[in-house]
Amino acid sequence: MAITAAEIEDLIRTGFPNATIQVEGADGVHFQGMVIDESFRGMNRVQQQRAVMATIKSKVDSGEIHALGLTTKAPE
Numbered sequence: 001m002a003i004t005a006a007e008i009e010d011l012i013r014t015g016f017p018n019a020t021i022q023v024e025g026a027d028g029v030h031f032q033g034m035v036i037d038e039s040f041r042g043m044n045r046v047q048q049q050r051a052v053m054a055t056i057k058s059k060v061d062s063g064e065i066h067a068l069g070l071t072t073k074a075p076e
Helices: 005-015 045-062
Strands: 020-024 030-036 067-073
Touching: 005 020, 005 030, 005 045, 030 045, 045 067
Parallel strands: 030 067
Antiparallel strands: 020 030
């Protein structure tokens, strides 16, 4: 069963409950996401993206998510 963008948002929200999160993707395996969270302040982009990817690791490992392009940043 294909995963939805909303389900990915829910998974990310478990790790970043106060974040602004947007995930898009219509084919069920390739997604684009943006996560803006205060916890990213002082982290470089790699650290930010690793933190987000940790919240969806099980779905990536299972193949339910093939690709998630991420934009991450701290709020301005």
